[in-house]
Amino acid sequence: MRTGVPRGFQSDRIAGFIVILTGLVVAVEARGFTVGFVTDPLGPKAFPLLAAGLLLVGGVALVARPLSESSWPARQAWIRLAVGVASLVAYATLLSTLGFFVSTTSAVAVFSLLLGGRPLPSLASAASISAVLYVLFQYVLRIALPIGSLFLRGGQ
């Protein structure tokens, strides 16, 4: 039961607890940053401990005095968010295999569909965006983008 806690401030409290938890993990981890020899009076752990301290202070203050409520999305929206995040992770994983053009077109098309675009126009706009970026980076700025190991024979 949430007795005595104003329901409106739940998300600030939860956020506070997450911040505290992060601070604790950082602090525990930072205590292990030691060197055998003395480089300077503070050493490598002081600054991460300061960061942990700020996280703990902010988190505790938030749990003690939560200030606002946030409106969290409905379940449908969470699914779209999950698909979006997953497609970005898949993009990172498959980029070197599928190459820039195929991966970017697919990822961008997924986002177009998620944002309410119809299938064919989404694919068309995704392909044109990817093509423009490919030309811009590969030929104008001369930053090499992956061609895709799948399309290269013998792995070269």
Place this chain on the structure above:
Amino acid sequence: MESISLLLDGFAVALQPVNLGLAFCGVLIGTTVGMLPGVGPINAIAILLPLTFATGLPPESALIFFAGIYYGSQYGNSISTILLNIPGTASAVVTGIDGHAMTRKGEAASALAVSATASFVGGTLSALGLVLLAPALSRWAIKFGPAEYFALMVFAFSALSSLAGGSLPKAIAATGLGLLLASIGLDPQSAVPRFTLGQLRLLDGMDFVVVTIGLFAISEVLLMLERTDGGARSVRSVGRVVLRLRDLIGTFWTMVRGSVVGFLVGVLPGAGGTVASFVAYSAEQRMVDREGTFGKGDARGVAAPEAANNAAANGAMIPLLTLGVPGSATTAVLLGALMGLNITPGPLLIERNPEVFWGLVASMYVGNVILLVLNLPLVGVFVKVLQLPRWILMPAVVALSCVGVYAVNSSALDLVLMTLLGFVGYIMRKANFPLAPVILGLVLGPLMEKSLRRSLALSGGEWSILFDSPIAVVLWLLAIASLLLPFAVTIGGKKLKSSSRR
């Protein structure tokens, strides 16, 4: 006066064809992105950072380009605020009160013209202000030791955390997160790997571009995924935007007053365009609103915050470049861009890199002129851009983000980190955490740690060195004062809110 000749040198820099072209492109890109809800100047600068580094532009040219995006976006932001009442950033919220009311009365063209003119007046007067103020600052530029630098950076954090508004605990936690991100990687002094999770790539630390694009651009796209209505917004056509003499006469002194207020607020470390526009609007309202027309489409209600906002953008260059204290998330990103160009902001910057400082001031002025002569006739085109459907626009932001992040290190792990930070940024935004302190922590963290450890190495571990010099003591006091300030200002803020509701 010496500063006038330096300013003329600055104009010589800004008027070079390359820089003029860059200012033009920057202003144009800035106006476009500033207008599009969800893109915004931060994302534009973050995405364009790797591109600019790749082209190998000299620092002052790159800076002119970014500054062009910055103030172009302020104007673009005004367009979407006035026409659609969607302020992209907090600094345009006040403009919307009377600006959108004018649109509903069918005076959109007039409101846009007043806003452009007010921005121009604000830019002009604040450039003059910089000429007057900079020499005094150069004289003040004494040698800062590591202890003073540390105190200065503590002040930067407390100023940004408290003056940017919002909840202080959340700002403190966000600062902690920024410092945590800054300490990832190999510790430069002892070569101890910190928070690298066994990943070789992380030994180099978190890249600024990855963090900024993740936190801002990707989180913005994730926010957009919440809503399903994929269509474009309907905007009534605006017609020709010309400044009528009647509007100019009626608002001229408002613009001048707004500029002065905006410049003074902008010079305060940590207070940016948001504070400036609020203060200017409420001051103007108290001063001239005798018939109670403010809030019902009074052109002066547009002129005051717009002039103040632009003047503050100029004034804010002083704390940004000389102290490294940004007044908003956008200027925090601008600060990161500066560091990427090997320009370390500090008390000596005006002395050591006059071409950067004065070139920037002059280019802001040139940018203002470009905005005035170019954007007024082009408003119709910009309105068309506003009608671009979200299912084309936001996926394009995703593609630009991915390719921008990949271009930095050609690393797939960076893309994963970008996604992770995008999700963290999304949660932080939903829970009303400010993102600017994270960026500031990441940008200033390494410098802050170095000065802290160097000062304690100098003193042999005595913490008292941090409070030894008068400058350091003053900075510590300022840091404490800025943390206490919101409690004093709350009363004034409540006054404004209740009066604008009328």
